[in-house]
Amino acid sequence: MKIPMLDLKKQYSQFRREAVKRMKRLMGDQDFILGKEVELLEERIARYCGTKYAVGVASGTDALLISLKALHIGNGDEIITTPFTFMATAEAIVLAGARPVFVDIDRDTYGIDTSLIERAITSKTKAIMPVHLYGLCVDMDPILKIAARYGLKVIEDAAQAIGSEYKGRRAGSLGDTGAISFYPSKNLGAFGDGGMVVTNDKKIYDRARLLRVHGMAKAYLHVTIGYNSRLDNLQAGILNIKLKYLDKWIEARMRNAAFFNKRLNALPLKLPLVPTGYKHSYHLYVLRSSFKDRIEDHLAKNGIETRTYYPLPLHLQRCFKYLGYNKGTFPEAEKASEETFSIPIYPELSALQKGHIVRKTIQFFNSI
Template sequence: MKIPSQDLKRQYKSIQNEIDAVVLDVLAQQSFILGPYVESFENSMANYCGAKYAIGVSSGTDALLLALMACGIKSGDEVITTPFTFFATAGSIARLGALPVFVDIDPATYNIDVRKIASAVSSKTKALLPVHLFGQCAEMDAILEMAQTKGLYVVEDAAQAIGAFYKGKQAGTMGDTGCFSFYPSKNLGAYGDGGLVTANDDEMGALIKALRVHGSNTRYYHEYVGINGRLDALQAAILHTKLKHLNEWSEKRRTVAAYYDEHLSGMPVRLPEIMNGNTHIYHQYVIATPKRDLLKEHLSVQGIETVIYYPVPLHLQKCFAYLGYKSGDLPVSEKAANEVLSLPVFPEITREEQDFVIEQIKAFFTRK
């Protein structure tokens, strides 16, 4: 049996008529840059998230970059974040000449360990950039309290957490800005790159809107030096169509995760843990074991695709050698990088497929 880590073809087949219709409409209108489809999607996303502003941008990476630019992050500033995340989180900080300051993670959730943030704050710290990893929010109360006490911006990386909740508040709406990715594999995925920034402050919302079009509010008149960071109409039309299905898909992911939880309980693997007050949307279903590489190989031989997010924590990436981190500095992140494994989790996975995954994991540990 061949089981992919995700299957976007199944998703497309389930909504093909809806998608094809809006794509053809965009082609018929021949209006591709911003415009009505982008505005409609932005309005729907603002309503969905409960944010005053939702600004469509060209990618999740550019969402982070624009949010940091809007916060005034510049050369010499420091931004505190996690080393256990996708590269763009820290890469966006570095692109502005600022320094990423890495704080180790909580072993239970893989999110930043809020108990360790205070010791990383310096006179150069300008922002905190928590990541809501794998679909679960970071411990935002402590982060927001620290930011308020120290006068820091909070930029939420919610790229993997659209629709996740923390104590009744949706991911991406608690900080100064929230950043989302619509990379095709995300729970709400485009057919190419796309992203979005949320904000509740009028000045912040207006600034991000200008920065995404080269710092311009009126064409050819530039108040700031921005970037070309717009969401295009074709992606917006596709995303707007898919948005109406997102809650249903998220619920199906939770059902899939619950089935894994039930049937992998008692196995010598660490299962996902949900922090009190959180609603998880399972962008990934992540287990952990010291035998990760052998387990992954066994599952691959059986036709089961699994993925490692992430094999090298950011503080040990070659491009960040100048920051001076060394192996052993952030041990929880380093241990996670050696042990985590993401199992197939997508709304359309069948019970038969899940049973086979579970059967093969049990077979691996039984024979070992």
């Protein structure tokens, strides 16, 4: 039995006819850049996330970058974030001209350790960028209090967390802006790249709309330097279809997680922690063990694909050597990189597939 980390073909079979019909219509209209589908998606994503505004952009990375620039963050500024995340988080900070300042993570949730943020603040600090990793929101109340105390902005990296909730509020709606990714593997994924900036601030919304289209206020009249970061109408058309399924897919991921939690609970594995008042959307189902490599090898031999997110934290990446961090600077992030791995959690997993994953995981521990 072969079980991939994600099976988009199974997902596509659920809406194939509607997708083909939508693509034929859009190709007939020859309406490709921004357009009505983008406008409709922006309205729907804003409503879904619980924000007043949404701006479609070319990728989740651009959603972070444009959020930063819409907040007038640039050269000489410092942004506090986590080293245990995908490259785009810190990359966007650097592309904006600012400097990432890393803070270690919480051992249980893998999100930024909020108790360490305040000591990282300097006179150059302009914002905090928490990452809602794997689909679990960061503890936002302490971050918002610190931001208010020091006059800082908060940019939520919600690339993996559309539909996740923190104390009844959706990811992306808690800070000054939220950045969403529509990369194909995300819970709401396009047929290519795409992203969205969500916000409740009209000024940020207006500036983000300028920045995504070369700073152009009217045709060929540019009021600022911007970017070529427009969400394609074709991608928005697909996302408008898939958005109708999102809650059902998240519920299926949650059921799959409950299945694994119940059956793997007795093993010497650290299972995902979901604090009270949080809704985990399970973009990834992450396990932790000192036997990580051996478990992954065993599962691979039995046809089960696993992944490590992320094998080398950002502060140890070659491109960030200039920041001056060393091995041992952020021990929790480094340990998580060595011990965590993900197993398939996608909505279309069959009972047979889930049972196979559980049996082979138990088999490993019975063999040691």
